């Protein structure tokens with residue numbers, strides 16, 4: 001199983017919490033950038049001939065580019081890897097940028113749309129400096145439905161400055177009303193290089209409330225939790241992301257895109273112009289590379305598996321790392337189970353909902 005990720009680093013406005021690589025004033029480079037991305041993909045095909053099961057077009061804001069460029073992007077990718085290669089094709093959508101013409105192009109090319117709503121509270125959207133409001137989100141979902149795109153994820157954030165638990169619950173209620181097949185309900189994290197760094201966030205008790213009540217509400221409304229922040233209707237898990245959590249291989253093309261392939265992890269340079277330049281000169285675009293050692297693999301396995309509700313399956317762990325998880329970590333396991341932060345079943349170990357809230361601290365115990 002392996003995934004192809006395509007990064008589109010253009011946005012119409014930077015959100016104040018955003019830590020992803022994207023630019024809001026480089027639209028004049030879109031055409032050259034897309035051509036460079038396709039060249040990078042062709043190079044991979046020629047050098048390694050990788051096989052992909054999923055395609056994920058993310059950003060940035062893929063829908064900030066015109067329908068003409070979207071069409072070019074899809075048709076160019078599918079001329080290298082035919083559409084039928086992929087079990088799942090996802091595109092990320094910022095509601096403000098979706099038009100009828102773009103929805104039409106998208107409907108012909110994807111199996112899944114992921115809409116970055118974040119909140120239905122216009123005051124909170126302003127704090128985040130999102131470019132859209134709640135009405136725009138509803139219109140965008142309506143447009144997707146109009147073009148028969150019904151496999152829809154909606155991203156909803158909690159832990160926003162000034163947000164109360166009732167606000168978070170209200171966001172989830174409005175999300176459910178739109179009948180998505182998948183919901184990402186995730187906590188806002190502020191990184192140093194963002195404008196919102198240093199803002200006062202809701203305290204730990206409020207965060208816990210927002211998360212636990214949110215999980216309970218989603219469960220009661222038929223959404224099955226399969227990862228710390230991901231919930232879906234039966235059979236609607238995101239296959240592309242499941243591959244990340246299963247430590248599957250993936251290749252990312254485009255500026256700042258990361259890859260894990262042939263036992264190495266690497267990341268491309270974070271510069272649109274620099275990326276285009278290097279691709280056109282046939283130079284390497286990789287900025288950072290690390291060998292994926294057994295030790296690193298073990299740490300990632302524990303971190304990623306404990307994000308999932310299935311957790312660590314003892315047999316699978318032993319087969320991969322040639323030692324017994326339960327034996328090696330018995331003290332930590334006992335302590336966490338007693339504290340109600342994790343649970344053990346016959347052949348598995350996983351975190352409880354309360355454990356998910358403090359997962360960062362728990363993971364440090366193992367690594």
Ligand code: SF4
Pocket residue numbers: 010011013014015018019020022059060061094116
């Ligand atoms: S739309 Fe997404 S990628 Fe663009 S600035 Fe906002 S959060 Fe970042």
